[in-house]
Amino acid sequence: xxxxxxxxxxxxxxxxxxxxxxxxxxxxxxxxxxxxxxxxxxxxxxxxxxxxxxxxxxxxxxxxxxxxxxxxxxxxxxxxxxxxxxxxxxxxxxxxxxxxxxxxxxxxxxxxxxxxxxxxxxxxx
Numbered sequence: 247x248x249x250x251x252x253x254x255x256x257x258x259x260x261x262x263x264x265x266x267x268x269x270x271x272x273x274x275x276x277x278x279x280x281x282x283x284x285x286x287x288x289x290x291x292x293x294x295x296x297x298x299x300x301x302x303x304x305x306x307x308x309x310x311x312x313x314x315x316x317x318x319x320x321x322x323x324x325x326x327x328x329x330x331x332x333x334x335x336x337x338x339x340x341x342x343x344x345x346x347x348x349x350x351x352x353x354x355x356x357x358x359x360x361x362x363x364x365x366x367x368x369x370x371x
Contacts, residue, residue: 247287247320247363248321248360248362249362252316253316255313255352256314257350258352262314266315269293277319284339285322285329286320288320289320
């Protein structure tokens with residue numbers, strides 16, 4: 247399996263509360279509704295929580311500012327993803343998601359990339 251990782255920040259004109267609410271309650275169901283046409287096997291949203299631990303972690307690694315969240319989407323393979331994106335239905339679904347994302351995500355501060363997981367510690371370990 248391959249995974250798309252999308253590290254995102256909210257648009258400056260969107261409050262943190264509205265960002266998290268919209269992403270979970272509106273965008274999440276939209277992605278779910280397009281799951282079949284896009285061949286998505288799994289979708290997870292990780293919403294940043296506010297804690298002083300964030301500052302300590304960033305300082306310990308001289309890291310940049312935090313993201314508001316991370317979206318992860320899985321496909322069976324890169325070929326499977328490319329196959330659905332080459333269809334008119336897949337392209338339309340992708341355009342629908344992009345249009346919706348533009349209402350709450352600041353693309354200029356986002357990072358998006360494909361990954362292959364290498365599990366080091368399993369959940370049941």
